[in-house]
Amino acid sequence: MGSIEPKKPFEKIIIAGAGPAGLLLALLLSQHNIPSIVLESWDRLDERLRATQYGIPATRVFRKAGLLDDFRAASITSFPSICWRRVSDHQRLTGIDLSVVKDDPDRMTILPLNEIIKIIYRHCIEKGNGLVEIKFNHKVVGAAQDANSAWVDVEAGAEGEVKEQKRYTADYVVGCDGATSTVRKTLFGRDWPGQTFDFRLLVQNVWYDGFEKHGWDGGNYMVDPDYWGLIAKRGKGGLWRVTYGDKLTGLSDEEYLIRRNTAFKKLLPGHPGPGQYKITQTDQFRIHNRCVEKMKVGRILLAADAAHVCNPFGGYGCMTGVLDAGGLADCLIGLYEGKADESILDLYADIRREKFMKFVDMRSMKNMNRIMNTDPDTVLETDPFLQLLKGLEGDDVATKAFLLKHSSIEYDFTQHYRQT
Ligand SMILES: Cc1cc2nc3c(=O)[nH]c(=O)nc-3n(C[C@H](O)[C@H](O)[C@H](O)COP(=O)(O)OP(=O)(O)OC[C@H]3O[C@@H](n4cnc5c(N)ncnc54)[C@H](O)[C@@H]3O)c2cc1C
Structure with a gap:
């Protein structure tokens, strides 16, 4: 007679949002036989111009998830140096040579977020043991719970179609639905402690041979009170990403774009005019540094941008989100496999929030202030x-x-597993 498997402490997780955090969490859980449903409001994966670099702590999680080889294969091959430049005369102030760690397996991961997401998605489908169910056109409109379960209400259907109202129930709901998180708003309303900055951030993919001709570093933080930002090599074949802030407020998207020619002339090496470079994609963002009071309420948890957001300078946002997803996966796996009790989820919520408040918020602010609020000459x-x-x-x-x-932003939750 075969032995009967003991009942597992839970059966399924609902994840709101198929961004990097949601998909990574689903993938990591599937590797320990934990099923999840990922609900994504859009009909496709996100393609906006956002993250491009993820520090060493994120690289370690990517390796654990079995993603790193595919990320490296898709990434630029030459490992760059990063510098800080004064905008007025393009003088290189100082920098750091990342090529000294070019052979280190833990080195920073460099790959545009849309490609990161595509690869995690493919791993979920092909290597997720059939345990990751991803549903596009499923917009979470509310979340709730009782003592034994948690659920989300969803509007399902493509744009322009009559929407079907559905409810999905599981043991836990995890809000990975980004900075505008519906799950977060369901728990706490629209209030979100922190600040939103006055400037508009303009981000563009640019082909311009002047970067190489002038021997610019792979990453260039541009220091100036008016034209500040980051210019970095990001794609194979010479694709660069130009990110800068425009301090004027209240303009339309079109008006910001009209002002872009002047910004590019100031920022780019050789001071080119519009005919000398090619912009292939552009996006605009409002930027915030904010964090929720709690990353867990009963059976509903928050991770990554749904819980905390920061300005992008220094590449902290997604990296921190990846650490949330990796940490939460370890906690849920420990619980599922009987190595931890439910209190490990409270630890996740407290410790990951503390990491944001104590380190990420402050460091990302320093990074931004260094390029926009200092005297470039001193x-x-x-x-x-x-x-x-x-x-x-x-x-x-x-x-x-x-x-x-x-x-100091990393934390290994497996240290709280029961000693056997
Ligand atoms: C210009 C810019 C540059 C950046 N550069 C870096 C960088 O270099 N390095 C770095 O580490 N970070 C960077 N970041 C931050 C990084 O992009 C984010 O931290 C990261 O994308 C957050 O991942 P996420 O999965 O939490 O949320 P998201 O990537 O926002 O994904 C959330 C997903 O949830 C979906 N969703 C939203 N609402 C609902 C709903 N109601 N129902 C169902 N689905 C929903 C969305 O459609 C989306 O697919 C940058 C950000 C910006 C704006």
Whole structure:
């Protein structure tokens, strides 16, 4: 007679949002035989111009999920240096040579987010053991719970079609539905502690041979009170990403685009006019640094941008979201496999929120203030971080140690598993 499997502590997870956090969580859970349903409001995966780089802590989660080889194969091959430049004369102030870690398996991952999402999606379908069900055109409009289960209400159907009202029930609901999260609003209303910045961020994919001709670094933080941003090589074959802030408020999207020619002339090497470069895609964003009071209420949890958002300078947003997804997966797996009790989910919520509040919020603000709110002529002397980088120049051993040091935003939840 075969032995009867003990009943598992839960059966299924509902995940709102098929962004990087939602898909990664679903994939990691499937690798431990935990089924999930991912509900995505759009009819497709997100293609907007957002994240492009993910620091070492995120790389480690990508490897654990079995994604890293595919990310590396799709990524640029030459590993860049990053520098800080004054906009007025394009003077390189200081920088850091990332090529010293080019052979380190943990090095930063560089790949536009739309490609990251596509690869995670493909892994969910092909390698998710048939346990990841992804439903497009399924917009979560509310979430609720009782003592034994949690559920979401959904409007299902493509744009222009009559919508079908559906309810999906599971043991837990995880809101990975991004900065405008409906799951978060259901729990806490529209209030969200933190700040929204006055500027508009313009992001574009650009083909321009001047970057290479002028020998610019792979990543260039542009320091200036009026024209500040990040210019970075991001795609194979010479595709660059130009991101800058426009401080004027209240303009229409078209009006911001008209002002772009002037910004590009100031920012790009060689000061080119519009006929000299080709912009293939552009997006505009409002930017916030905000965090919820709680990342868990009963059986409903929040992860990544649904729980906290930050400005993109320094690449903290998605990296932190990936750490949330990886951490929450470890907690749910521990619970499912009987290695932890439900209190591990409270630990997830408290610790991941603390990591954001204590480190991510502050560091991302410093990164942004360094390029937009300092005097470009004196920032090298006044900014401790740039001073530190200046001190590392030419010292490969110290640079490598700096780049690979443990990050305080990581946390290993498996240390709370029961000792057997
Ligand atoms: C210009 C820019 C540059 C950035 N650069 C970097 C970078 O280099 N490195 C970095 O680490 N981070 C960066 N970020 C931040 C990063 O893009 C985000 O942190 C990351 O995308 C968050 O992932 P997520 O899965 O939480 O949310 P999202 O990527 O926003 O995904 C949420 C998903 O949920 C879906 N959804 C929304 N509402 C609902 C609903 N009601 N029902 C069902 N589905 C819903 C959305 O359609 C979407 O597919 C950048 C951001 C910006 C704006």
